[in-house]
Amino acid sequence: MPGMTITSISLSISLDGYIAGPHDGPDNPLGDGGSSLFDWWTAGTEPLANDPRFAPPTRSRQVATELFDCGAVLTGRRTFDIARGWGGHHPAGAPFFVLTHSAPPHWVGPGTGGTAVTDGIRSALDQARHVAGDRPIGITSANVAQQYMAAGLVDEINLNLIPVLLGSGVALFANLPEPVGLECTRVVESDGVTHLRYRVIT
Template identity: 40%
Template sequence: MGKVVLDVSMSLDGFTAGANVRKEEPMGDGGERLHEWMSGEGPDGGVDTGIRRQVDAAVGATVIGRRTFDLGLVPWGGTPWPGVPSFVVTHRTRQDLLGDNGGTFAFDGLEAAARRAKDAAGDKDVLVLGADVARQLLGAGLLDEVWLHLVPLLLGAGTPLFGGVRAELVPEGAPVTGAASVTHLRYRVLKPGRP
């Protein structure tokens, strides 16, 4: 069975989106710069595109926060990965929504969404989108790993990662540095009673 994994780009000052997140700027002011490494440009760009391919190959389903869904649906043109089932965590459930790219969005509570996503993913991983839902999953003991792409950028304000939640993270492999000095890190979430 796959893992529940947060795959996220973060600024050096700890933000996963810039200030003033809104429909016109879903990543907030300057937040899109957190994803520039994915283009693979620069002398070590092949490292970055290799990391992106690993992430894309691992995804079997997604768990998405409601706000991330609301802001991302139009830019994604459907589910974040074409054809991949996505589970939106919300208190405002609704009928499933078929995305323009063949993927389905289902709407459920936190634990049910995580369980359904793991079932749908099979042997692949469940990727988490949204800092708030990632914090909730971590607090509930449902997050297994964090894949962090540390971008050498100071946003000054924005959406913090894991605000107020404590956990111990165990490194999985050595850090990898790609273009523009983005550092790719992997951590396993240490859970009580499990090594």
């Protein structure tokens, strides 16, 4: 039921709050030191059924499988460009919507899983809800997440917390117009990563 769709910020983050280190770009996707944020995806031995490129540690498998089970992804143009459009298909296997001021050529368009959205976060969310059914909608970049948070449109925050201090880079928690209350609803202590889930209290 579209009305029931949960919006969930879903990111790997350093202990000091960065989702990428400094100097990120297509040739340095997670910035200086930032690749450690994604190490957990391949730190195990058994490939994930959803995508054999990933093999998280045993205690991360359920979380990883859930992350793959989203119905749509909302992201920003910087992430899209840095990931080179994921070759047209997001790793989560879901349709993805890219907030941008100008529609990118090539990968976003017919025959890919992507849609460029130039008319704002509410339009992107409406479009994501339309395809997501009752599955969660993942919000997967900092800038876009901040806008959804500020608009009160986030239900849940899922963080894969990595024990590293990046010092600078792309900060997730910035530009909040007012304090936000959270309830911690799950903690999964795994190898090299702690999976945290918070419900946003409105």
